[in-house]
Amino acid sequence: MTVDVNLATDEEKHRDHPPIRWRELLSLLLLVVLSDLTIYRTEGFAGPAALFVIAPLLIWFGAPRRVISFSVFVVTTLLLIAAAKLLWSGSGLLVICGLTLLFAFAMSLTGQVPYMLEICLFTAQTLVAGNRGLSYYGDRFRERSDSTRGTRWMNIVMPSAAALMFGSIFLLANPDLVAAFSERMQNVVLSLKRWLHGFSTWEIVFWCVSLWISVGLLRPIVSRATRKEAAVDQPAKERAPLYSPFRNTLLTVIGLFGVYLAFEFRTLWFREFPDGFYYSGYAHEGAAWLTLALGLATIVLSLIFRVQTLSDPRLGWLKKLAWVWSLENSLLAVTVYHRLMIYVGFNGMTRMRVVGFLGITCVAIGFALVVWKIIHHQRFTWLMRRQLWTVAGAVFVYAVLPVDMLVHTYNVRRILAGDPAPSVQISVHPITNDGYIVLTPLLKSGNEIIREGVRAMLAARMGSLEQTFIKQNSLGWTALQYGDHKAREQLVLIEPDFETYYDPTLREQALDRFHEYSYQWY
Numbered sequence: 001m002t003v004d005v006n007l008a009t010d011e012e013k014h015r016d017h018p019p020i021r022w023r024e025l026l027s028l029l030l031l032v033v034l035s036d037l038t039i040y041r042t043e044g045f046a047g048p049a050a051l052f053v054i055a056p057l058l059i060w061f062g063a064p065r066r067v068i069s070f071s072v073f074v075v076t077t078l079l080l081i082a083a084a085k086l087l088w089s090g091s092g093l094l095v096i097c098g099l100t101l102l103f104a105f106a107m108s109l110t111g112q113v114p115y116m117l118e119i120c121l122f123t124a125q126t127l128v129a130g131n132r133g134l135s136y137y138g139d140r141f142r143e144r145s146d147s148t149r150g151t152r153w154m155n156i157v158m159p160s161a162a163a164l165m166f167g168s169i170f171l172l173a174n175p176d177l178v179a180a181f182s183e184r185m186q187n188v189v190l191s192l193k194r195w196l197h198g199f200s201t202w203e204i205v206f207w208c209v210s211l212w213i214s215v216g217l218l219r220p221i222v223s224r225a226t227r228k229e230a231a232v233d234q235p236a237k238e239r240a241p242l243y244s245p246f247r248n249t250l251l252t253v254i255g256l257f258g259v260y261l262a263f264e265f266r267t268l269w270f271r272e273f274p275d276g277f278y279y280s281g282y283a284h285e286g287a288a289w290l291t292l293a294l295g296l297a298t299i300v301l302s303l304i305f306r307v308q309t310l311s312d313p314r315l316g317w318l319k320k321l322a323w324v325w326s327l328e329n330s331l332l333a334v335t336v337y338h339r340l341m342i343y344v345g346f347n348g349m350t351r352m353r354v355v356g357f358l359g360i361t362c363v364a365i366g367f368a369l370v371v372w373k374i375i376h377h378q379r380f381t382w383l384m385r386r387q388l389w390t391v392a393g394a395v396f397v398y399a400v401l402p403v404d405m406l407v408h409t410y411n412v413r414r415i416l417a418g419d420p421a422p423s424v425q426i427s428v429h430p431i432t433n434d435g436y437i438v439l440t441p442l443l444k445s446g447n448e449i450i451r452e453g454v455r456a457m458l459a460a461r462m463g464s465l466e467q468t469f470i471k472q473n474s475l476g477w478t479a480l481q482y483g484d485h486k487a488r489e490q491l492v493l494i495e496p497d498f499e500t501y502y503d504p505t506l507r508e509q510a511l512d513r514f515h516e517y518s519y520q521w522y
Helices: 001-015 023-039 046-063 070-089 092-109 117-147 151-172 173-196 201-218 243-268 279-304 314-345 352-377 379-400 405-418 422-428 433-437 442-443 447-473 482-493 503-519
Strands: none
Touching: 001 173, 001 201, 023 046, 023 201, 046 070, 046 092, 046 201, 046 405, 070 379, 070 482, 092 201, 092 379, 117 201, 117 379, 201 314, 243 279, 243 314, 243 405, 279 314, 279 352, 314 352, 352 379, 352 405, 379 405, 405 422, 405 433, 405 442, 422 447, 433 447, 447 503
16 A cells, blocks of 8 residues: 555656756756846846847757647747847836746746736746755755766766866877967956956855746646636526616616717817817827726626626627627727827827827727627636736837837828928937937928927937947947947938037037927927
8 A cells, every 4th residue: 555655656746747857957057047148247138138039949948848839939929029129129118028928938838828817827836836846856866866876977077087188188289279278268267257257146146046937937837737718608597686787887878978979079070170279188188088988898898797697588688788888989999099199190199199009909909808708708717818918918019119210200201291290209208219210301301490400319319329339339249239230320321411410509509499499389
């Protein structure tokens, strides 16, 4: 009986802890080194970019258990997109997205679908899994040390000692090789000295944390029971106690939304807006409130169509009311887009208006998911997982898009077409190098104030780019931002067009005139 118990215990341990392979240990070592170079010692966003490209390869190479799934390919693609944008022009938000995707990649290798809440749980359990994995390594090492007498180590030590001894003799027999080897060793020593100069005890702590997390990523705790999503089982037909309140609620909001939509189309569509029209209140603040109304409608509709409601024999009538309200919500989403376009038409595009378009798109997709849930009788968990995917997707899209490039391409096109209002977005808002690249056509603008203001802005940016270029070269490859180099190359080509404004006095005068002129459309 005791033997059977021991056998069962061994089988369970083997299932929970796959055998340790050399590639797993090599991957752990390389992951720690990679983390040190791309996180601890990084000076910019090129370091994390390298991490998000190389780390998945190491995790794949070293993982004891690997499951090929569609999620693996999707997450890998998103990681490559994030790495490319980080190399071009990085941001802290994109680094957070990349780290989330890295955990999602390790999770996908176990065969799990990386829903957002599950990614959070997987990230949290990595610490526990790392502790368990390190304990397993220690147990296996002690077992091996007890069962061997050192002969395996001698298989490595003796040949290495022989190679070192005879190699040194052959080296000393050739003066040219001695000179070349001495020079190389001197470079190695200097590199080691520079590395040790920046070394601290905290780096050892960072290595330990990196090792701990890496073990957790390679040997995560995987649930033995994998549950697949399923629609709600249809219970016996039974009248829902809240059917009448739900029906009356839907009738009320249908009437209210109908009246408001008629008012919206009458007051804000197909009309010329007079001078002094409150663009910010209607198109900015108003759009935010209508987006909130859509979000609340999503919650209300989801709460109405619960399991009890779906089993009511009168469900058909309730669904018809839901479809009418859904149509009204779709029209309400169109009005939000329209309000945002009113604001864009007034004085151009900005980063926050991009956020607004993405936000209302998230809400609209969320409402569509609720409708899908009702039609297919899906569970609330199904809805929440996809709602969080939608929000995460919008954040990722914003993080990887060259937002300033897109925004100011639109603004420049409007200005060159004879509408100077979008110039305020160039004057008052900070602009990345992506945005500066697309401002150059304004050097041919017929509006003198805008043209000279942009010339002054390009001169100021050129000066900061020169400093950035020197700093990045001194910090090393992890500080590389290809977007900065590209912007500098393009500005160097047109430098004669704005070099007059290297004079600080002339530059400030031109910028002040530009700011005062454009502020009338703020």
